[in-house]
Amino acid sequence: MKNRLLSSLAAIIIIAILSFSCSTAPDKVPDDGKIILTPKPGPEPRINGTKIFGVRPGSPFMFKIPATGLRPIKYEVINLPDGLTCDNSTGMITGTLNSPGEYKTIVRATNNKGTAEREFRIVCGEQLALTPHMGWNSWYVWENHVTDSIMRAAADAMVSSGMIDHGYMYINIDDCWSVKPGSDDPSLTGEPRDASGMINSNKRFPDMKDMTDYIHSLGLKAGIYTSPGELTCAGHVAAYQYEEKDVARFVEWGFDFLKYDWCSYSKVGNKELLEDLQKPYLLISSIIRKQNRDIILNLCQYGMGDVWKWGKQVGGQSWRTAGDLGGSFEGIGKALFRDGFDVYSRDSLHLYGGPGGWNDPDYLLIGYLSNWKGQTVPTPLTPNEQYTHVSLWSIVAAPLIFSGDITRLDEFTLSLLTNDEIIEVDQDPLGKPGYRVSKNGDTEVWIRNLEDGSKAVGLFNRGENEAEVTAVWEEIGVTGKQRVRDLWRQKDLGDFSDKYTSTVPVHGVVMLRLWPEKL
Ligand code: GLA
Numbered sequence: 001m002k003n004r005l006l007s008s009l010a011a012i013i014i015i016a017i018l019s020f021s022c023s024t025a026p027d028k029v030p031d032d033g034k035i036i037l038t039p040k041p042g043p044e045p046r047i048n049g050t051k052i053f054g055v056r057p058g059s060p061f062m063f064k065i066p067a068t069g070l071r072p073i074k075y076e077v078i079n080l081p082d083g084l085t086c087d088n089s090t091g092m093i094t095g096t097l098n099s100p101g102e103y104k105t106i107v108r109a110t111n112n113k114g115t116a117e118r119e120f121r122i123v124c125g126e127q128l129a130l131t132p133h134m135g136w137n138s139w140y141v142w143e144n145h146v147t148d149s150i151m152r153a154a155a156d157a158m159v160s161s162g163m164i165d166h167g168y169m170y171i172n173i174d175d176c177w178s179v180k181p182g183s184d185d186p187s188l189t190g191e192p193r194d195a196s197g198m199i200n201s202n203k204r205f206p207d208m209k210d211m212t213d214y215i216h217s218l219g220l221k222a223g224i225y226t227s228p229g230e231l232t233c234a235g236h237v238a239a240y241q242y243e244e245k246d247v248a249r250f251v252e253w254g255f256d257f258l259k260y261d262w263c264s265y266s267k268v269g270n271k272e273l274l275e276d277l278q279k280p281y282l283l284i285s286s287i288i289r290k291q292n293r294d295i296i297l298n299l300c301q302y303g304m305g306d307v308w309k310w311g312k313q314v315g316g317q318s319w320r321t322a323g324d325l326g327g328s329f330e331g332i333g334k335a336l337f338r339d340g341f342d343v344y345s346r347d348s349l350h351l352y353g354g355p356g357g358w359n360d361p362d363y364l365l366i367g368y369l370s371n372w373k374g375q376t377v378p379t380p381l382t383p384n385e386q387y388t389h390v391s392l393w394s395i396v397a398a399p400l401i402f403s404g405d406i407t408r409l410d411e412f413t414l415s416l417l418t419n420d421e422i423i424e425v426d427q428d429p430l431g432k433p434g435y436r437v438s439k440n441g442d443t444e445v446w447i448r449n450l451e452d453g454s455k456a457v458g459l460f461n462r463g464e465n466e467a468e469v470t471a472v473w474e475e476i477g478v479t480g481k482q483r484v485r486d487l488w489r490q491k492d493l494g495d496f497s498d499k500y501t502s503t504v505p506v507h508g509v510v511m512l513r514l515w516p517e518k519l
Helices: 002-024 139-145 148-160 208-217 243-253 263-267 274-289 304-309 332-346 383-395 411-417 420-426
Strands: 052-055 060-064 074-078 084-086 092-096 101-111 114-124 134-137 170-172 221-226 257-261 296-300 318-320 358-360 368-370 376-378 400-402 435-440 443-449 455-461 467-472 482-486 491-496 499-504 509-516
Touching (some): 148 170, 148 208, 208 243, 221 243, 257 274, 274 296, 274 304, 332 435, 383 411, 383 455, 420 509, 443 467, 467 509, 499 509
Parallel strands (some): 221 257, 257 296, 296 318
Antiparallel strands (some): 074 101, 368 376, 435 443, 443 455, 467 499
16 A cells, blocks of 8 residues: 555656656647658768858958768868868868969768769858858847856757758858847946947857857857947947958957848938948948858848849949848748738839849748747747748748747758758859749749759649649749759659649648759
């Protein structure tokens, strides 16, 4: 009896411990309806990510070769130009190039399952961002709670999740790293600038240089955020009238990317005037250009004044094409279709993006996101909408910047972020963004012309019922027999002569690639 009592007591204690640990453990994303299509990377080496990389003469060069496959991998680069070296065990290419030019190298990755080789072009000149940026940004999951340790953990997760092996490169802090005047939170208060006017980080970021050193040591690059106004959108100290000093500080701290968010600049400039819209960006890019460091400039001004028509001219490597995709948590699905499909087709945005300057429809809002009510919760997008999101971004050559919780990646979200054949479309070196070729009620066909003469084709269904969607060769501009491949599944579907039809789920997509028979 006593024994039974004791064992029941023990069972109760164990159940209590288990339920406590379950309730404190991170929530699991429910797997209902989430069909993973992306095959897992094999053990043999495969080189991924961008095939072309720009650097300015004299700037420090850093590029880590992204490759999947069993470790250890030995990396080699054939025809690496003088001034650069490759670390054979990490795949980090570092050094400096002084002479402008295009250097064609062959990157090789070898493990005990085999060898992979691929051409990798290094272009030393004025253009950076020869393919859209890939990375992570803190905003949509951490908003105003971001800290140094969150950034380091994000960098760690970029490596441990394997995202780095698929080409993801930037770890970007968004708003809320500088002092917030008038805040009653002691971690945000303090002197906004030092005696010489150099901007200070707030107490949540005790040592920016040490943080970027850490991010770089993992083979990643670091990004920061500010505004041309006096304050950022969240009311933190920004760059107005301190532009030179703030860029100098970002260089001293070791940043590689700057998001420059209009926000309170409306108090300085008139957003109805093109000249005023351009002025702060011209100023900051001319300062950045003088630095001995390559810093990507992301214009964030929500598409005002048709920024896509001049974003590159004022020195931007990318520009937001609309407002915040996740401004309202519940509205992300709607915004995806509006800012993704509608804005792009209405304004023919494909005419403007390209190597060195990309349309940016905002971040990938999948995985765990802030619901703006103090919790991080799974994206409101259905699994099919998530496929649509990533597919459309790759067709329109958008930056692939994930902004969910990278330390809490479920298999489904990871599979969406790491499909190398989808990423290959996004990163295609020709850099021609895709566009809509046909719309039939709620279904749309989008295409993107790729460097090897093939085409990516997205069959989208925006409707509330499953639908058949057909890519008709004549409409998409191909003739004759085409080899058709399903990119999410990474499977050939066969040869087709005048069209291809597929059933597409509600709000879903089928992503194809078509090669003419002779390729
Ligand atoms: C604006 C931008 C967002 C984010 C926030 C930060 O809303 O569009 O991407 O940077 O500011 O406050």
